[in-house]
Amino acid sequence: MYSGFSKETTVLYVTDAKDQTLAIKKVFRLDASKVKKAYNKALISICKKNGYNDGDATPADVQAAGKYMVEFLPTQARGEAMERKLREDGLRLYRISFEMTKAGITQSTALVGASR
Amino acid sequence: MKLALRETVVRYASWETLFMRLLVLWPCWSLIERQVVAVQPTPNGMAHFIDFTFLANPAVQNGVMIAFFITSFFYVIDRLAIPALAIIVGILIAKGTLINSQGAINHSLQLLTLVMLTQFIVQIVAAVNKWGPTEKQIQAMHWTKVVIAASYVSSAFVKLFASNVFWVARVPYLALQIIKSNLQAYYTDLEPMATGWVAEFPYWVASHPNLARVFFSGGLLLELFAFLLLINRRWALAMGLIILLFHESISFLMNIDFKNHVWLVLIFLINVPRLINQVWHWCGGRKSLPEFQ
Numbered sequence: 318m319y320s321g322f323s324k325e326t327t328v329l330y331v332t333d334a335k336d337q338t339l340a341i342k343k344v345f346r347l348d349a350s351k352v353k354k355a356y357n358k359a360l361i362s363i364c365k366k367n368g369y370n371d372g373d374a375t376p377a378d379v380q381a382a383g384k385y386m387v388e389f390l391p392t393q394a395r396g397e398a399m400e401r402k403l404r405e406d407g408l409r410l411y412r413i414s415f416e417m418t419k420a421g422i423t424q425s426t427a428l429v430g431a432s433r
Numbered sequence: 434m435k436l437a438l439r440e441t442v443v444r445y446a447s448w449e450t451l452f453m454r455l456l457v458l459w460p461c462w463s464l465i466e467r468q469v470v471a472v473q474p475t476p477n478g479m480a481h482f483i484d485f486t487f488l489a490n491p492a493v494q495n496g497v498m499i500a501f502f503i504t505s506f507f508y509v510i511d512r513l514a515i516p517a518l519a520i521i522v523g524i525l526i527a528k529g530t531l532i533n534s535q536g537a538i539n540h541s542l543q544l545l546t547l548v549m550l551t552q553f554i555v556q557i558v559a560a561v562n563k564w565g566p567t568e569k570q571i572q573a574m575h576w577t578k579v580v581i582a583a584s585y586v587s588s589a590f591v592k593l594f595a596s597n598v599f600w601v602a603r604v605p606y607l608a609l610q611i612i613k614s615n616l617q618a619y620y621t622d623l624e625p626m627a628t629g630w631v632a633e634f635p636y637w638v639a640s641h642p643n644l645a646r647v648f649f650s651g652g653l654l655l656e657l658f659a660f661l662l663l664i665n666r667r668w669a670l671a672m673g674l675i676i677l678l679f680h681e682s683i684s685f686l687m688n689i690d691f692k693n694h695v696w697l698v699l700i701f702l703i704n705v706p707r708l709i710n711q712v713w714h715w716c717g718g719r720k721s722l723p724e725f726q
Contacts, residue, residue, distance in 0.1 A: 322596070322606035326613045330620040340623040346470055347535065349617035355536030358475055392472055393535065413616070415609050422608065422639055 325416040329353045331390065334406040334433060344403070345393040352386070356410070356429075359385045383410050383430025407433025440663040442575045450570035452706040453577075454509050460545050460696040464532075465501050465524055468494075473534035485531040497524055511566055518553035525549055544584050545693045548701075551580045577701050578663060585659030585676070592653060604649045605642035608635035611687050618688030627688075634686060655679055662702055673702025 329352050331339045341349050357371070360382035364371045367378065374382075387408045394400035410430035416423050445453075471489035473480050487493050500520055507517035529542040552573045559569035592600045612635045619626045626632065638645040655675060662672035676698050680691040699705050 322603045322610060324606050324609070326609045328613050328616045328620065338620070338623065340621070342621045343623075346468065347537070348621040349619075350614075350621075351535065351537035351539070353617070354538065355475070358536055389474060389536065392474070393470060415612060417606060417609055417639060422612070422636065 324418075325414065327353065327415070328413045329356055329386075329429075330411050330413070332409045332411065334408075336409060339408075344395065344399060345390060346395060347390075347393050352390070355389065356382055356386050356412075359389075379412075379429050383412075383428075384432075385430075386410050387430040387432035404432075407431065438661070438664060441665045442571060443666055443669070445571055445574055447567060447570065449704065449707055450574055451509070453574055453700055453704075454511070454570075456700045456706075457545075457548065457697070458505050458509070460693045461505075461521065461525060461549065462501065463692075464528060464542060464545070465498060467528070467532070469528065469531050470535070473531060475534060475536045477534045477538055478530050479526065480530050480534040483527075483530075485527050485534070488528060488531050497528075500524065511570065515553070515556045515560060518549065518556055522546065522549050522553050541690065541693050544581065544697060547580050547584065548577050548697060551576050574701065578669065581697055581701060582660045582662050585656045589653055589656035589659075592656075600653060601646050601650050604646045605639055607645070607649060608638040611635040611638065614687035614689055631686065652679055652683075666704070669702045670704070670708070673698050673704075677703065 329349065331341060331344075331352065333339055341347060341352060345352075347355075360374055360378060361371045363378050363381050363385075364374050371378075387410055390408055390410075391400045391403040394403055408431070409428060411426055412429045413424055413426045469489045471486045473484065473486055479485075488497065501524060504517040504520045507513045508521060525542070525546045529546055532542065533539070555573040555576050556569065558564075559572065564572065596603055615626060615632075618624075655672075659672065659676070662669045677695060680695055680698070683689055684691055
């Protein structure tokens with residue numbers, strides 16, 4: 318079980334050039350939770366360089382972390398042919414944000430990175 | 434009736450420790466045969482000092498698997514166990530480090546590696562103290578259980594420290610984690626998501642915060658008191674079964690994999706081969722295998 322809970326969380330998913338959702342494990346040697354951890358790590362690192370923590374990330378920081386991810390993900394592709402195809406066709410990274418409010422659970426989706 | 438809550442070093446029969454050594458190799462193997470990529474973009478732990486990407490080389494991967502087979506044989510028969518375990522632990526650490534250097538770490542490998550490291554240390558202590566083979570294996574399995582218990586107790590303390598002791602108060606926020614875990618499982622494989630009450634569960638948690646607090650406190654208490662499994666065989670079995678239920682229910686609700694933990698619980702706490710032997714005996718089968726040797 319989780320050691321700490323927050324009243325908000327995010328889920329990332331990846332789509333191809335035609336915006337079709339990709340089965341992450343089939344395409345990459347990762348699962349969705351690791352994609353999120355890698356994204357968070359990139360975001361933390363970017364914010365740290367800018368002198369603040371990721372809780373204060375700006376839209377530009379989010380986009381920079383997304384850009385890093387769409388460049389990083391092809392390196393995790395299953396096979397060189399897949400990696401080449403992903404680089405040529407491009408990828409999109411989406412983030413779904415959930416928040417628990419008094420009214421209940423709300424959600425919103427945003428594009429955080431695109432390589433083409 | 435006097436209730437003795439003291440730690441006991443269980444005197445396992447040699448066939449039980451043999452099965453334990455044999456069975457623990459399966460989760461080790463499932464890690465060792467895992468394909469890895471030749472990059473470590475975000476080095477973790479020893480990867481800060483060593484480049485483990487050579488493990489992705491197919492020739493090295495084959496060599497590692499052969500080395501694992503050979504050393505496993507010596508580990509199981511308990512001959513040259515110190516070098517055998519040194520190699521097994523080395524492989525587990527190297528491969529686990531590379532896997533955890535891909536930008537995302539997870540703790541599914543830690544307990545397994547820690548268990549094998551513990552057995553390696555006990556082998557050294559046994560050699561220094563000139564323990565006999567039976568005592569050595571009994572101590573190895575006892576300390577394995579100590580490490581398993583400690584991992585659960587420390588997990589409970591981390592929950593309490595990370596939440597400033599307000600873990601139970603914050604349980605309703607777990608609803609978001611359940612939604613997140615299930616969605617992540619969906620985006621990993623694009624397999625259809627759970628429907629019915631499983632899908633509704635996080636919304637139930639959000640709308641019934643106090644009932645949810647009572648429900649999930651059981652998990653925290655189980656982890657906090659996991660050391661009770663060291664009392665004797667029956668406590669180990671009982672705690673093992675409850676921990677198994679705990680992991681399986683979380684896996685069911687949140688789509689989180691506890692494969693290695695479940696294996697370790699089945700092998701060292703529930704002690705499945707002995708359980709089968711006991712059930713066979715109770716069902717009127719032939720005399721059960723000896724308790725002591």
